[in-house]
Amino acid sequence: MQAVLPRAWETPVPAKPDNIVEVRGLSKFYGSFEALKEIDLDFPRGELISLLGPSGCGKTTLLKMIAGLLQPTAGQVLVKGKPVTGPGPERAFVFQDFALMPWATVIRNVAFGLELRGMPKAQRHEIARRYIAEVGLAGFEERYPHELSGGMRQRVGLARALAVDADVLLMDEPFSAVDEQTRRKFQEDLLSLRRVQRKTFIFVTHSIEEAVYVSDRIVLLSRRPGRVSRIIEPDIPRDGTPDEIRRDRRYLDTIEDIWDGLKRFVD
8 A cells, every 4th residue: 555645745845036947746647657746846056956765756757857858747847937848958967878879989979969059069079178077087088988987988978968068967877887986986076066067966866875975955755656755955064074974973864764764665
């Protein structure tokens, strides 16, 4: 039997004037299968928000509707106050499986979005080189995806998303295909990029620890049909070393609190 959520958890988040993305009454059906139900969320400019929940709760579906890659059955997504009807230049997507062009070099992959916009080659390559260096791949511009490790390929995907200078970066479990050591390094890189770029990041993950470590806010979704169960603002220190943060009692207590909330959705 599906858990019944307390009414307070179903209350839409009040709109704020600095929201860059607003989700209003969003529902999604695939035939008779209901993936998401009546989602109301706000994503403030400059924050990193994670979508967390049990497998099949609709996290990636929600992310793709914000990206304009899927259309909702009901409700709407607003970006900068305008309804989303498809992909747009203010949003960039970082895919779980890298989604690189295997026949193109690193610099061509990173510059591809700028190429589609008709930007001259010299200009787009200058921009691409800057972001390739920013994600730690300077010197690999002329390599091909098959010559790179999984972690390096994911860095190319991130550089490609950054190069188009979108306001919102949508990240679908971008670190799930790499080993734990690389994943932790990516988490540090993501936090560093966020401090420099000041963009809005919407981040899908299955990892409670990852969500607590990187997020300003965590949206916890229920078992399908996915609904907003809770919104958590991790109250953890940010001024220590990564190891100190991960040993801090507030970090560990937040992880335990979220796990307690997720248990009801685990068979």
